[in-house]
Amino acid sequence: MATSISLFTVFVSGSVSAFTGYVASRISQRVQRRRDAYTYRLAVITEIRTLRARLSQYEQFFLDPTTTGELPIIKALDVFLQPGAMAVFANNASSVGLFDTKTALRVLRFYASVRALQGHAAVLSDLKDRIDQPQLHLELLRHQAMLRAARRQSQRLVRRLRPPSLLVELLHTLSRRPGRSMAQ
Numbered sequence: 009m010a011t012s013i014s015l016f017t018v019f020v021s022g023s024v025s026a027f028t029g030y031v032a033s034r035i036s037q038r039v040q041r042r043r044d045a046y047t048y049r050l051a052v053i054t055e056i057r058t059l060r061a062r063l064s065q066y067e068q069f070f071l072d073p074t075t076t077g078e079l080p081i082i083k084a085l086d087v088f089l090q091p092g093a094m095a096v097f098a099n100n101a102s103s104v105g106l107f108d109t110k111t112a113l114r115v116l117r118f119y120a121s122v123r124a125l126q127g128h129a130a131v132l133s134d135l136k137d138r139i140d141q142p143q144l145h146l147e148l149l150r151h152q153a154m155l156r157a158a159r160r161q162s163q164r165l166v167r168r169l170r171p172p173s174l175l176v177e178l179l180h181t182l183s184r185r186p187g188r189s190m191a192q
Contacts, residue, residue: 041106044103044106045106045107046171048100048103048106049106049107049169049171050171051096051100052096052097052115052169053166053169053170054096055093055094055095055096055097056118056162056165056166056169057162057166058093059089059093059094059122059162060159060162060163060166062088062089062093063088063089063122063155063158063159063162064159065088066084066085066088066089066155067152067155067156067159069084069088070084070151070152070155071152081129081132081133081136081151083133084129085125085126085129089122089126094119094122097115097119104116107169111168111169114161114164114165114168115165115169117161118158118161118162118165121154121157121158121161122158124154125151125154125155125158128150128151128154129151132147132148132151135147
């Protein structure tokens with residue numbers, strides 16, 4: 009009888025120890041994931057704000073007819089978007105999964121539109137001397153529309169990525185708990 013009680017005690021204490029270890033590790037993982045998401049969010053916001061400012065400078069340059077003829081479009085875009093301009097996204101692309109699905113898709117679409125803008129600028133620079141003036145004008149208008157769309161996307165993204173206030177985060181957490189509603 010004493011042996012069975014001691015075996016039972018060992019089994020229960022081992023089970024409790026394993027359970028508390030599991031719960032503690034899950035809590036630690038959750039805290040670390042939140043910390044990573046917060047840090048990545050701030051880094052992406054900073055990078056997108058920087059890109060938005062550079063795209064704005066490029067647009068001013070692009071709209072100025074005196075400078076557009078002097079410097080090829082691809083060179084101008086290379087000046088405003090330096091190689092390290094998208095380093096946060098390039099080095100941490102796998103961290104996009106820390107965001108919710110809609111935000112992650114918007115971040116990917118924004119960076120894709122900036123890359124498409126760079127590609128379109130390269131094509132325009134190559135074709136500038138080879139195509140006729142009306143076609144070139146249409147392509148320049150298309151490039152300008154792509155540029156404005158990228159700037160609008162960046163503005164929306166910064167608003168969406170802005171960290172919520174503590175009160176908003178608390179209300180959001182309370183509304184997600186099962187069995188509880190905001191009316192209670």
